[in-house]
Amino acid sequence: MKKMEKKYIPLAQFFETCTQGTFTLTYEEIQNIMGHELPNAAYLNVSWWKKTKAPSTHFFAWINCDYYVTNVTLGHSVTFSCAEQDVVSDDKPQSTYITRPIEANDARAYINLQEELFAQSPFGYYTPQERNLTVQQVRKTIADWRKDKTSTILICIYNGQFAGYTMLLGNTASRTKHIANVRIAIHNDFQQKGLATVLLKEAEKWARTNGISRLEASVTITNTIAHHLFDKLNYSKEGTRTQAIKIDEQFVDEVLYSKIF
Incomplete structure (x- = not known):
């Protein structure tokens, strides 16, 4: 796994256990998983979620598990999809x-x-x-x-x-x-x-x-x-x-x- 900031490691562990094709997490749920607050940029810019280039590293939490951000409602929720899974959409992850x-x-x-x-x-x-x-x-x-x-x-x-x-x-x-x-x-x-x-x-x-x-x-x-x-x-x-x-x-x-x- 590529290196990322320590605070995103629990989020990476969460995605490692996911088996669902597409699901949505609220900002609060993401912060609950991390145990840390998201940066201001995550509230202000859709690009923070969709970028996949250095020097940022936060996106490795989901990219390393083949998940990608498909939709962002700023300040509220983020939808993730996995390229490797059959696309079965749900509002929430299942048993993760x-x-x-x-x-x-x-x-x-x-x-x-x-x-x-x-x-x-x-x-x-x-x-x-x-x-x-x-x-x-x-x-x-x-x-x-x-x-x-x-x-x-x-x-x-x-x-x-x-x-x-x-x-x-x-x-x-x-x-x-x-x-x-x-x-x-x-x-x-x-x-x-x-x-x-x-x-x-x-x-x-x-x-x-x-x-x-x-x-x-x-x-x-x-x-x-x-x-x-x-x-x-x-x-x-x-x-x-x-x-x-x-x-x-x-x-x-x-x-x-x-x-x-």
Whole structure:
């Protein structure tokens, strides 16, 4: 693959997984995939999208996968077509997703996603509006985690939408730096697509790369879907935390899982 600016690499990964002949992405969806804002030229000039000459490199994200820009509605959407595929047109790509580390520009979308997940899930620790995170707080946390390399958030973008994430919470103490707690959440609109499995496997890759050899997870005893996920990926049950969480005025136990690499 020809070199391009780092911020366009997630977009290139997205096109690598596309199998559809023709589809349209909004500007917001493209920026969701990238984790970065598009430059002003992308809003002002159709030529920015259709150029294929140096010194620009952004177009390699789709050209290297044999996709070409066929239509641009400035500031709104871009239509891509693949010369190698039978031309089957649709408004959206089909079942195309990527996972990537969270970026500072994702802070607002991440907060919104969390609030929706808090409202949907009966198993989480927080209720809606309880955390009151700010964009500045999230951006600072991202910056701190990148320095420590013990914690991270991996975002899943499905057809240009924020679908879910996995969070790895590590330790800075030298004797426990090899351990991280893993949490996974998938939006209801993107359930039963295998994304939780994808995110957990990506979390394991990140852990290995960053010197973490033990992952831990706490799962409420009633969360059968999560139990199936951790069992499927060969996590071990280590015990039960009695009355670990209180949901609707009822105490609920948690099962402790772990995996050692």
